[in-house]
Amino acid sequence: MKLITLLVVIAGVIALAQLAKVGQLTSLIRNKREEDISAADTRLNGGLFVAFMVAFYASFIWLIIRYGDYNPPAASAHGETYDTLMNFNMYIIMAVFFLVNTALFMFANKYRQDPNRKAKFFAHDNRLELIWTVIPSIVLAVIIIYGLRTWNEMTGEASEDALRVEVYSKQFDWTVRYPGADGEFGLANYNLITPTNPLGIVTADGVSGALEEIESQIAALESELAHERGTLLAQIEEVEAELHASHDHDHGHVDHGHDDHAGHDDHAHDDHAGHDDHGDHHGMSAERMAMLEARLHELEHMLEGPDVVVLSNAAAEAKAGKVHRLKRHRQRIMEVKPFDYEGGVAAWEAGADDKIMKGEFHLPVGREVEFVFRSRDVIHSAYMPHFRAQMNTVPGVPTRFKMTPTITTDSMRTVVNDPDFDYVLLCNKVCGAAHFNMQMKMVVESEESYKAWLESQEEFLADKEVATESDARAEAANIENNESATL
Ligand SMILES: [Cu+2]
Numbered sequence: 344m345k346l347i348t349l350l351v352v353i354a355g356v357i358a359l360a361q362l363a364k365v366g367q368l369t370s371l372i373r374n375k376r377e378e379d380i381s382a383a384d385t386r387l388n389g390g391l392f393v394a395f396m397v398a399f400y401a402s403f404i405w406l407i408i409r410y411g412d413y414n415p416p417a418a419s420a421h422g423e424t425y426d427t428l429m430n431f432n433m434y435i436i437m438a439v440f441f442l443v444n445t446a447l448f449m450f451a452n453k454y455r456q457d458p459n460r461k462a463k464f465f466a467h468d469n470r471l472e473l474i475w476t477v478i479p480s481i482v483l484a485v486i487i488i489y490g491l492r493t494w495n496e497m498t499g500e501a502s503e504d505a506l507r508v509e510v511y512s513k514q515f516d517w518t519v520r521y522p523g524a525d526g527e528f529g530l531a532n533y534n535l536i537t538p539t540n541p542l543g544i545v546t547a548d549g550v551s552g553a554l555e556e557i558e559s560q561i562a563a564l565e566s567e568l569a570h571e572r573g574t575l576l577a578q579i580e581e582v583e584a585e586l587h588a589s590h591d592h593d594h595g596h597v598d599h600g601h602d603d604h605a606g607h608d609d610h611a612h613d614d615h616a617g618h619d620d621h622g623d624h625h626g627m628s629a630e631r632m633a634m635l636e637a638r639l640h641e642l643e644h645m646l647e648g649p650d651v652v653v654l655s656n657a658a659a660e661a662k663a664g665k666v667h668r669l670k671r672h673r674q675r676i677m678e679v680k681p682f683d684y685e686g687g688v689a690a691w692e693a694g695a696d697d698k699i700m701k702g703e704f705h706l707p708v709g710r711e712v713e714f715v716f717r718s719r720d721v722i723h724s725a726y727m728p729h730f731r732a733q734m735n736t737v738p739g740v741p742t743r744f745k746m747t748p749t750i751t752t753d754s755m756r757t758v759v760n761d762p763d764f765d766y767v768l769l770c771n772k773v774c775g776a777a778h779f780n781m782q783m784k785m786v787v788e789s790e791e792s793y794k795a796w797l798e799s800q801e802e803f804l805a806d807k808e809v810a811t812e813s814d815a816r817a818e819a820a821n822i823e824n825n826e827s828a829t830l
Pocket residue numbers: 512513514515722723724770771772773774775778781
């Protein structure tokens with residue numbers, strides 16, 4: 344299809360070139376110069392300029408009437424200010440647009456070629472230079488200063504009693520967290536993320552649970568690797584080789600003794616005594632021997648046992664790699680240190696009463712909200728079009744945005760005359776395959792309804808048995824000890 348289109352375009356260009364050539368040749372035949380254009384032609388072209396301008400303006404005005412009101416009414420306090428700034432800029436741009444285009448097309452018509460008119464030579468005028476330098480400078484300065492002031496107002500510090508809400512993005516959904524009664528978000532760490540803990544909230548219970556889980560995974564993998572048939576056979580061979588080597592060594596010595604014995608009777612006794620004395624150096628201690636035999640016995644027992652597995656080299660390597668990664672993961676969790684927030688709330692305990700929302704979250708009308716944005720994987724953009732709010736969410740860099748919703752969902756349904764209307768939080772950064780579907784419903788309601796709703800939501804650690812921080816630390820210390828013992 345693309346190829347056909349390309350061929351048609353190429354053929355079209357060739358045809359046009361041929362037509363132009365024909366035109367040139369006919370004017371040659373008529374004995375006219377190519378640049379001689381009739382007065383009628385010039386008039387027609389001048390008129391076409393004006394006609395085009397009229398059509399251009401008509402379509403522009405139609406677009407403004409048809410789609411100019413594309414924004415639903417602003418539903419936040421700063422939204423009004425934002426819209427005013429936007430309109431102010433649009434009006435300036437439109438004024439310049441009409442001015443410049445009118446001049447462009449009208450002049451093209453007015454000053455069309457006229458054999459009776461002589462062009463005026465006009466090289467420079469200081470007043471004109473001054474005018475078209477100073478006026479745009481003033482206009483631009485006004486736009487920039489006005490814009491900056493609005494931006495600073497919108498992005499300034501939130502007030503002390505603002506409601507704080509965390510918005511967390513990942514491919515491809517949103518999670519919203521409320522801080523609970525203590526007003527503090529629990530510490531979060533990505534190493535603790537599990538299906539039941541999507542934000543990786545740090546709690547003593549979560550830490551010890553995660554450590555136990557990783558421990559059991561490591562133990563299972565290590566046991567599997569220890570029972571690998573090939574590994575067992577190799578180890579048996581190694582132990583047997585060592586045992587044999589010590590036997591051979593003994594025999595060698597005894598033979599040597601015999602030779603000596605045959606050769607020099609007198610020294611026979613000495614030599615035997617010498618052999619016994621040196622037993623520990625050349626051969627093997629009884630303890631070592633016993634240990635090796637026990638090990639051999641154990642290995643043979645394992646080889647016959649029900650746990651023995653056969654793994655390909657690649658599979659064994661993959662499992663060893665997994666053990667390595669799990670140990671690193673465990674290390675990172677053990678490095679998460681407990682501390683107190685400024686208000687004296689322990690960071691590990693603040694998370695217990697946090698409330699986590701998926702799919703839908705609520706905000707009270709008329710109260711300032713401070714969003715704190717975090718991201719797990721890539722840069723997303725939290726976009727709440729009705730509130731004129733947008734902020735990038737960046738992995739590792741918390742971002743913020745404050746706003747005060749002014750219209751409840753119910754009122755907005757009346758305003759836009761749609762009983763199914765809902766506010767949405769969208770992702771406005773193309774973040775991957777399911778980006779288009781990355782959204783969350785927002786409900787703005789009265790303070791009472793909001794409180795009732797929040798009350799009905801479950802706390803993060805509800806129904807979970809709560810371990811203390813010291814339990815988790817003890818667990819971590821325990822594992823550390825085991826680790827050094829095995830090393
Ligand atoms: Cu996204």
